[in-house]
Amino acid sequence: VSSDGWRLEGRVPLKLTPRTADEGIKPEPVVTGMGMTRSSSTPLLSMTGERPPPPRFANLHENERPRLQLAKRQIPPPDELDKRNLTPEQWDELDNNAQEQILREIDEQNEKKRLALEREQRKIDARIHRKEHKAKQKQQVQQKKQALLESAFASDDDEDESDNDWFESDIAFDGSDDEGR
Numbered sequence: 001v002s003s004d005g006w007r008l009e010g011r012v013p014l015k016l017t018p019r020t021a022d023e024g025i026k027p028e029p030v031v032t033g034m035g036m037t038r039s040s041s042t043p044l045l046s047m048t049g050e051r052p053p054p055p056r057f058a059n060l061h062e063n064e065r066p067r068l069q070l071a072k073r074q075i076p077p078p079d080e081l082d083k084r085n086l087t088p089e090q091w092d093e094l095d096n097n098a099q100e101q102i103l104r105e106i107d108e109q110n111e112k113k114r115l116a117l118e119r120e121q122r123k124i125d126a127r128i129h130r131k132e133h134k135a136k137q138k139q140q141v142q143q144k145k146q147a148l149l150e151s152a153f154a155s156d157d158d159e160d161e162s163d164n165d166w167f168e169s170d171i172a173f174d175g176s177d178d179e180g181r
Contacts, residue, residue, distance in 0.1 A: 017056040074099070080106050 075081075081091060084102065091099070 019056060074103055076102065076106055 075088065075091060080102075081088065086094075094102075
């Protein structure tokens with residue numbers, strides 16, 4: 001155990017390059033417009049916003065362990081476990097065949113529910129379609145009745161306006177008063 005309380009016996013120090021640049025070369029800051037400075041030694045952000053790793057970690061990056069691509073853990077929802085009187089711990093203790101059988105049963109039940117919902121939705125859609133069709137037919141019947149009534153009460157001489165009684169060319173009352181005679 002070292003003086004600061006860390007165990008050093010099983011640890012191997014990493015081989016990293018020094019953090020600072022060579023002592024003889026000092027990077028000069030670049031002055032840009034509006035008094036802002038930018039250091040030429042600081043790495044710029046890439047287009048994705050990620051910083052490239054510092055060069056002192058280059059040795060580690062080559063030896064980095066590949067990430068494992070794990071499949072999602074298949075655990076039924078808690079309500080399904082409750083239906084079967086299982087706890088998550090009991091589920092983990094089941095063998096793979098029993099777990100697969102339960103998952104298949106759950107998938108079959110979900111599929112049946114989905115099909116039943118689709119069937120109900122088709123029934124509702126058919127009902128709505130029938131109502132719309134009936135309303136359209138009713139509207140067509142009303143239009144036919146209206147057209148029939150209009151044609152029954154329309155005068156035959158619509159095109160000949162000379163005999164029209166509504167607009168007489170002779171004035172029936174001229175506004176004179178006959179009481180004065």
